[in-house]
Amino acid sequence: MSTNFLRVARSTFRQTTTYKPSHFASTRYFHSTSPKMTVHNITSTEGFKEALAQNKTIMLDCFATWCGPCKAIAPILANHSNDEKFKDIFFAKIDVDDLPELSQELGITAMPTFMIFKDGKMEPAEKLVGANPNALATMLKTHA
Template identity: 85%
Template structure:
């Protein structure tokens, strides 16, 4: 096979619509405003108790860094935290390995565990164990 054939093929590819860089530039969407909410990382038991006092409804994600399902559902939870319909919910997360006392106090037995806290109560109003996106949305909608 001659090198002229390869040069011609490369040249043809560059001029096709697939390669055209201007097509890629037009698909970028930049937002001038930052997200309204986010999932807040709770680093201590005291910080969690303060959050309970300050917010009427809290969605707590109890995760571990080594947990595959936790990693899979984390971006889904982050997307929901930016949705307008869930604006009244404070989204938070704790690493169960970093806060073992709080994890034990909350009764965490598996990861991920999602808990809804209402009106400053230390006992969860509702609990969801496992990475189930549909059940997570149902839980959020129930408590908005």
């Protein structure tokens, strides 16, 4: 009962006093830097083949929106994509539910699956199945 009273009191305080967050925002100096690279979302088979032709090395993340381990490792992959060590790798991801033909062609059997493609070849140079951050970092270092 007392916690509800405090919530109401705080809410009332904000509404009745001159509490305006915009006054504080002018004194804070925020800057946003755009990431050097990102993980590109590929939405078609043609888009994947085009990326394969245009980039020397591709890291492909095959994921599903309902997959818990996929959600857990996605920020780690995004951090790697912004790392200067991996600047020559094109990071991409496909949703296996949206592209079932491509998933079948690549032989995806579990999520997440990470694949490295080199020199425009449709055959992966290396494949990692599962959300293993250490193995993912090792795989990237090997092909960087």
